[in-house]
Amino acid sequence: MGLFCDYATALRRVFVPVPLVPRAEPLGSLCSFAAFGARQLEPELSSAQLAYMNILLLHPPHTAIGSRIPRENLPPLGLLSIGGPLIDAGHCVNLLNVDPDNLPISDIVDAVVHKSPDAVLIGHSGSTSAHPTVVQIARRLKQALPEITIIYGGVYPTYHWKDVLEDCPEIDIIVRGEGEETVVQLMDALQKGASYSTIPGIALREIDSPKATRPASIIKNLDTHRIGWELIDFDEYSYWGGKKSVVVQFSRGCPHLCTYCGQRGFWTKWRHRDPVLLAKEIAWLHREHGVELINFADENPTSSRRLWKQFLEALIAEDVPVILIGSTRAGDIVRDADILHLYKKAGVLRFLLGVEAMSESTLVKIRKGSTPTTDQAAIRLMREHGMIGLCTFAVGFEEETDRDYLALMRQLLKYDPDQIMSVFATPHRWTPFFHVSKDRMVIQQDLRLWDYKHQVMETRNVPAWRVFLWVKVIELRLQARPKALWRTYFHPDPAIRHAMRWYTQMGRRVAVKETLDFFFRERRSNEQKVSQYLGGEKSFAEAAMRKTL
Template structure:
């Protein structure tokens, strides 16, 4: 029995990204569940409304909020920038329906845009900046006790008509100290990878590399990982008790420490559970782990997404990618040798490109020979070091709901938007329909490999056709839009580090584990 009178409703807003609509499958909102667990443990009455199912229209979401009658409404989304406008609409409707409700907003976008959000959106009462597990509980407890909010680190709010922010909260040193509120969801509703019961998890947070365009690195401030054995036991429990089959890692770099990652793999193998693992990592870590890739496969790893990003060495150096073409190719070869699918993420638009650049991109991708490919468009977030380097480029897409990496947002002066789009779709078609890719659909390493290749090919085909239809019928790039700085405002890259690192000894211990 919860002892606290506050009724809290977590709302996962419907997302507009194409990819979230096509598979007809749904993954749990890890961020909200990570906040929900500590709130439950603090004695609060907590419920989750996942409006991605459907997806629910705004009127239906408002109706369900009104039916619950919460004291506090908490919202956030992993697709932070592209979900922002939808969250603002839900908040406004909720306030109109329940004027006494208080609304808390968290995530990457509001962490940095807190002043703009509070100044322009009276429906938002409080913003949690940075990691939310501890800060949200402290904020809710302060609201309940009516204590001075300025004593709570890591929040922003209005005081005497002015927008104020407290000092950054300290980074969570022990990621196992706050549990995920898995009981807030019905696991049978969530699936991925061809209707396999699925969850999203984090083994680690952050990344020690300095990629200038990354919108996540500074949010987590420093790379840390969970206890490998405890983490393996949690995944095994989810499999045994909830029937979970697919584990989707949300980490930027789960393999950041070879020692910790190997310990996790060995612990999961010892649990003897039939799990499929998918995630993202760096090519360099795959090359580093050549001697333990058999453990990856035995533990259930079937696909890793590798951020290839580009072929031009000068561009890779400019964006501080910290990798080489040779390393990228070797990582793909090693993964294939062990029956693990390689998905190459390739970014269009870092520099002012020409038709020749796109032709060269296709040639290099064919030479890389990844099993799958994901083409995305550069999306300059205001808090990244990349933002000021392109502040004078023109914006061709001012609907921020489309700032999801799958829509062009910056103009390329030498190639019109329609031809950039044509190049992207042509590259995707050539890569996924080339003879090598087709052969792997039917004669891949093993049954699990072939299932993964076929599932992604089916989804990719549907997304490809959907994007073409949307571009022809609905997407209208601006002919002469504002500059990036005019659209978003001045750069916030000096505020990139969202959290205080805390005690130096902890930071030193974390660095040793890299």
């Protein structure tokens, strides 16, 4: 569901010091090259090489519960991923992350003005629900800094580029798809005052008319570009109850065909990093910066058993006490039953398993490629190997009835998951799910709440208030079981006990906020169909970023 996730000199991931290069006009500690990498720098630079763009990466505040409730935040991996290549291309790069403090837009504008950047690059992993806020920021920024270039990237603008450029003239350029190579070419053209209308992977205006250039080639080798870790203060980011944490990607994309997924087409093809080099980077993050927890942003990091096993063995050899969490498929856990001890030894403590629906017919309809039997076996196997199974269940499909929700609760009780999380089926114009949802009525008109934690489409047989109550009853019933309470407060493994307590505390705060918001703050109406709300009857080409390798 998720990111977008929202990203040039090729660096090998060998972690050795690199001397800092002085700038003609130093702009702070973030305007430097990374403290690691294998690139050898020339002792003298020409005047052309000393030229640079002053670039600000802006991570906007997000209204979603996931940003506001945990009181902990993870670094914005998408922006760091484009920050590294930009720094290595010689530009001065700063990161302004205003999500943790939820700064008001006036304060954000003041902070940007203080930095005096040549260009602002805006992106957020929850790009759909963050989009209205991005538009507000862009408009205020242009008023304060008319000459600034505003560049916008992420999943939502990648597909809705025409709508965005027509509706928000303050946004100058959209980066479509992966950004590591595109932004370097774009900044080079802007720096030289050259035309950028032929740069692949962007959308722009030509004579006031939106135009998309040809797709950029997908990045074959994910180790070609490094993450700009020097852009963050590691002490400012934590998760899991105060543990210093970061987000990484082992892979991009997913080989499976779930109809509702908003990520598969964006990444176009499943690719992976070198397993050994990633293990070395994680070890470096722990030894040099004290990182304790790694959150994988992958849709499906375990897609290749061979490569995932190589990564686990390499990380075990590094012998660093890190916690690994992320998402995977129940089928992969069952497939790897004989190597789950390697998962545990490498540091895997929790994987999110999406069960999505309980009936076989619905699983087939949404192309989940799983069965209840497989899901239950995966949860059991993870528990047997000292790991936590976080089971997500999706609701909001059109044909659901009260009887279906009762069956869902009974099936979840049979699964006996350690943790559960509810999500709502959400349509996007670039997914096959849009085809079957386009004539349904939208009940949530605020795009900021299209975050998978709010019901956005009406269900034919059950009103929204009763869907909400069913979800809360299911969550309460599952979390209040004697087994769940025992694992939370009396489990013999302190790591699992800590994880269970932290998740329970977060869940209580989320439940209170969701309930207050639903009944007293949010407004719902059914004035538009999904196709009207999302701007058209036709879906976008899901693999619009694809280019033959």
